Amino acid sequence: MTIRRVDTKPVSVRPATTEAQPKNTAKAATPLTTKDGFGPSARPTELARAEKTLTQAPAGPGRIALTSPEAQQAVQASLNHINPLKGAQTLLPQPTTFVPANVERDALGMTHVRLDRVHEGVKVFGEQIISHLDKDGKVTGVTGEQSTVPAGLGRELPKLNTQSAIDIARKEFGLKPDKQPNAERVIYQDKAGEYHSAYRVQMQAIEGQDRPQKMNYLVDANTGKVFESFNEIGGFYGSNRAAPKGAAAPEPITATSTTKTEIADQGTVTSKIAFDKDVTIDKLKLDLDIAHTFKGDLKVTLTSPSGTSAVVHDRKGGSTDDVKGSFDLSAFAGESAKGEWTLTVEDKARLDKGTLNGWGVSITPTETTPPVEEPTNKTVDDTSLYSGKVALETTKGADGKYTLEDGTRGKGVNTYDAMNKTTASGKTQITDDNNVWGEASDGPRTKAAVDAHYGAEMTYDFYKEILGRDSIDGAGEALNSFVHVRTNYVNAFWDGTKMSYGDGDGKTSGPLTALDIAGHEITHGLTERTAGLIYRNESGGLNEAFSDIMGAGVEWYASTKNPEVKFNWTVGETAWTPTNGSNEDGLRYMNDPKKDGYSIDNYKDYPKQTEVHGSSGIANNAFYLLANGGTNSTSKLEVKDGIGMDKGLKIYYRALAHYMTPNTTFAQARAATITAATDLYGADSAEVAKVKESWTAVGVN
Numbered sequence: 001m002t003i004r005r006v007d008t009k010p011v012s013v014r015p016a017t018t019e020a021q022p023k024n025t026a027k028a029a030t031p032l033t034t035k036d037g038f039g040p041s042a043r044p045t046e047l048a049r050a051e052k053t054l055t056q057a058p059a060g061p062g063r064i065a066l067t068s069p070e071a072q073q074a075v076q077a078s079l080n081h082i083n084p085l086k087g088a089q090t091l092l093p094q095p096t097t098f099v100p101a102n103v104e105r106d107a108l109g110m111t112h113v114r115l116d117r118v119h120e121g122v123k124v125f126g127e128q129i130i131s132h133l134d135k136d137g138k139v140t141g142v143t144g145e146q147s148t149v150p151a152g153l154g155r156e157l158p159k160l161n162t163q164s165a166i167d168i169a170r171k172e173f174g175l176k177p178d179k180q181p182n183a184e185r186v187i188y189q190d191k192a193g194e195y196h197s198a199y200r201v202q203m204q205a206i207e208g209q210d211r212p213q214k215m216n217y218l219v220d221a222n223t224g225k226v227f228e229s230f231n232e233i234g235g236f237y238g239s240n241r242a243a244p245k246g247a248a249a250p251e252p253i254t255a256t257s258t259t260k261t262e263i264a265d266q267g268t269v270t271s272k273i274a275f276d277k278d279v280t281i282d283k284l285k286l287d288l289d290i291a292h293t294f295k296g297d298l299k300v301t302l303t304s305p306s307g308t309s310a311v312v313h314d315r316k317g318g319s320t321d322d323v324k325g326s327f328d329l330s331a332f333a334g335e336s337a338k339g340e341w342t343l344t345v346e347d348k349a350r351l352d353k354g355t356l357n358g359w360g361v362s363i364t365p366t367e368t369t370p371p372v373e374e375p376t377n378k379t380v381d382d383t384s385l386y387s388g389k390v391a392l393e394t395t396k397g398a399d400g401k402y403t404l405e406d407g408t409r410g411k412g413v414n415t416y417d418a419m420n421k422t423t424a425s426g427k428t429q430i431t432d433d434n435n436v437w438g439e440a441s442d443g444p445r446t447k448a449a450v451d452a453h454y455g456a457e458m459t460y461d462f463y464k465e466i467l468g469r470d471s472i473d474g475a476g477e478a479l480n481s482f483v484h485v486r487t488n489y490v491n492a493f494w495d496g497t498k499m500s501y502g503d504g505d506g507k508t509s510g511p512l513t514a515l516d517i518a519g520h521e522i523t524h525g526l527t528e529r530t531a532g533l534i535y536r537n538e539s540g541g542l543n544e545a546f547s548d549i550m551g552a553g554v555e556w557y558a559s560t561k562n563p564e565v566k567f568n569w570t571v572g573e574t575a576w577t578p579t580n581g582s583n584e585d586g587l588r589y590m591n592d593p594k595k596d597g598y599s600i601d602n603y604k605d606y607p608k609q610t611e612v613h614g615s616s617g618i619a620n621n622a623f624y625l626l627a628n629g630g631t632n633s634t635s636k637l638e639v640k641d642g643i644g645m646d647k648g649l650k651i652y653y654r655a656l657a658h659y660m661t662p663n664t665t666f667a668q669a670r671a672a673t674i675t676a677a678t679d680l681y682g683a684d685s686a687e688v689a690k691v692k693e694s695w696t697a698v699g700v701n
Helices: 044-056 069-082 162-173 444-467 515-529 537-559 603-608 612-628 645-659 666-681 686-697
Strands: 062-064 097-105 111-119 122-133 139-143 182-189 195-205 213-220 226-231 253-257 261-263 268-275 281-292 298-303 309-314 323-328 339-347 354-365 413-417 479-483 492-494 499-501
Touching: 062 069, 069 097, 069 111, 069 122, 069 139, 097 122, 122 195, 122 645, 162 182, 162 195, 162 213, 162 226, 253 268, 261 268, 268 354, 281 298, 281 309, 281 339, 339 354, 413 444, 444 479, 444 499, 444 515, 444 537, 444 645, 492 515, 499 515, 515 537, 537 612, 537 645, 537 666, 603 612, 612 645, 612 666, 612 686, 645 666, 645 686, 666 686
Parallel strands: 122 182, 413 479, 479 499
Antiparallel strands: 062 097, 097 111, 111 122, 122 139, 182 195, 195 213, 213 226, 253 354, 261 354, 268 339, 281 323, 281 354, 298 309, 298 339, 492 499
């Protein structure tokens, strides 16, 4: 792999080879260059003007246009930091060239410059670095490092032309593309770490496909060998994995004492344990291990932090010894678990003695409903399939009819009807006469559109309010959704520009317009616009996990606004298996990834399961443990107490947007989230400690 670490310290870029324009006819990437080839072309007065503009630029977070003076200045500062020898007369090979991909300012006032690597005028596939600037425009660190690319690899004339590469990929593809294939000359690093001259060929077949494909082929530019291929479109369909039935119970919390204490004849022993987590008790189980020669002497009492007591054993069974086993105690239901619990053992008669060997308490919390904020801007009179009554923003046309076009959020949140065509296209409006959507007279087709529209609006609001981001690109990009794609289609997917939702087959799924599905698929767009995690290997597993994580975030966020939305850690449960009597079946289970019979939850099992949906369980469970606390089922390592959804989501988003690159691995994701948590909460914070604990629990170090 080429990106081997995430580091907030400056990374020196090793000189590689002399850079020059390629002699072949393939289109070369165009670096941002000066006369000496290292930065934006600007006269000193222009640079001074740019510096002034940068210091006077708005402090708000978001994407900064590359052509703006403040972006140009940030890029120049980054290149100056990365290539300190710029313009110097030297016989050494010149440093690597970088092309700015985007510039973003975050909520802390930092600016992040994402740069693509270019070697001898040819883009190096998947390799980026990110420069991080403080509020004053000073570079404080660089993420990423690169291996040395052999000299001449970009300049040499490939034996194959672009059409030959397309023909090779077309044969591998085996389908009729519904879009003109394209090929891009790149430099590619294989699994062994060797660099090759190659073509990246993209071929698309979406129309009429159960599993839409936007395939990428990396083809050797000299031999025609296909190094690797992967599909950029994941989709939200099922697989051969099992779909367990029944609701998942809340994760129990436990505390134990293993300190042995002698019980003297006619003596009293007390032992204490404590819970830090403030949860309401649904069920409580006490485990006891008392060795005693005559248990008829003993009285055993458990007392909660509030002072409530329950007598567990009171001088019964005088003819036998020992008090061992589990006791279900209902007396503590409804109380808070937080605080110090006391076990009291009294020997009430003469002649016998024993030992308290140990004891423990296991508490199953009650399911809690987050506080609900009532909307203030619109009447809650629209009826959805999965989220109850909702309030949609719409547009009234000149004909008096309303359409599902929301102009209040960014550059628009719009929902259209695909009319059951095999590919979503055009802008066929879904209309309503009275702006009360989903009522009985509207019919079921409208209700699916209500959910899609609501899901996109909640995703936009979640990005804006929780993550501080204006849509997927950070600049208000429109979110366009199409419902009723094909007939009985069990899938939903993001194709790079829009959402497509199938109606389901009524058995495997209903319409795939659930909140967490909408958030999942739209987040593929967020990932494309930020880290660009390549959809294969470890980066692909992370790509899927981030969609699950942010999809769960959308469901959680909506549950704070809408009492009819129930947040849990199951992916797609409201739409999945609608007729089996349970609304808890789903495609994946973030709290217990192995429950689906397909996914893994620990990195030690990664060689056994590398498919991106299956391996997503590693990061999914790491996030669950960070936000909620709990135990990884493979390692048995426990993370006591989570930091909550709000903090967890902010950390993971910041890592994705500002510290991850296309080839990021699980280990680098750990480092990225640690760096993000350090930025937000400090290096010595409890949040950083929990990030480390949660990744360790899932085997990522």
